[in-house]
Amino acid sequence: MTLPVEWDASSRAKRLMVSSGIVTHQEQGDAAKVLNAAFLTYVASALSALLTLLYYLLRSGLLGGRRND
């Protein structure tokens, strides 16, 4: 859920920066780099949440894991 929202916000930010003239076209790449890196953290947290969920599902035996309790 967070990912598309953040992605959209980032793309809006890139457009906003250039269209409003805060940032020139030459500088755009640098600013975008930071945004992309920040987006990567969201990807990482989404991945970790997904893996945590998967881990607990496996542990609780819901996904074909061995149930030994």
Added chain:
Amino acid sequence: MPESMGRMLEILRGFGFPIRATSSTPSRDRPRWSRNSLWWGRSSRFPALSRGSGIRRAGELFWRCSGEAHDRNRLTRLDAGDCARGSDRDEEGGPPNEPANLVHVLTSVAAQRGVKPDRMAEIVWGTVAVSFRNERGMTGQSPGVDASGVRCRLKAQSGFGLCWQSIVLEEVSCHVLRPDYFAYVLFMLPALILAGVATILTKTRFANTPTTRPHRELRGRRRQECCWIAKAFRVSRSRKSAVLSDHYDPRSRTLRLSPDVYSSPSLSAIGVACHEAGHAMQHSSGYALLGMRSALVPAAQIGSYATYFLFPLGLWMQSPGLIKLGFCSSRRWWPFPS
């Protein structure tokens, strides 16, 4: 084995490292239950992913209990016949679970692991130690080895007026309080690495981007832009000095920017501010996903507090599943906020 070494091994084991203790006791003299790899659980093709860690097994053996949990003056029955000495077994339902019998079991465990009996409290779970103190005036407190969680659960339990030896202790200590962190970390390794790389990238890039040229016109334009944003939304300088704690709060329509971002002329600060402004624009243009996300925030908050009512409820109803769920929902056990 020196004592500090033993402690270290104990801690490592606690994290799921499969370290075997060498025992001086010949195997034929060991009680029957010790052959059932009491401390290591059953062997598995994937040892790191198996649930069986020794202490948990021991807890299982000692504290599996049934409907007698309400009886304050009685220790719970041992369910697994394997854990009894042969001579102590009675035919009808396992051994009578007298404290003396448990003392014997614990002493054997101590002998097996090369611990002096007077230090016995160190090798068992807090449940057992505290229960002993409770039942027979034994003052065996587990001094910190694996016992912290259990001790605090015991407190919670006594606060609810339940008996000491309820099924709660076993279930919680077995499966949820002490998960297999080693396996968990292995499992989460990709996410951990990605998170580390992302954080490092963000921080270095944030620190290394050039600043905008100190051009008067540009500054003026930027100020105008800020004014435009400030008109539509409140922009506040967050008091938190945490790096990159910037966010847009749709409820109060506020852009909260960290001091670094708020007052820096660097390109990355502008980028971050614009990103948050992007959220504000999403809000103003009625972007559906943002609405859904902010609708989910209260649910997530309830979820993170669910443990405070699920756990007591599970105690009250004596439902291990509910207790597990309560613990799983506690974010204290999660390495990441999600």
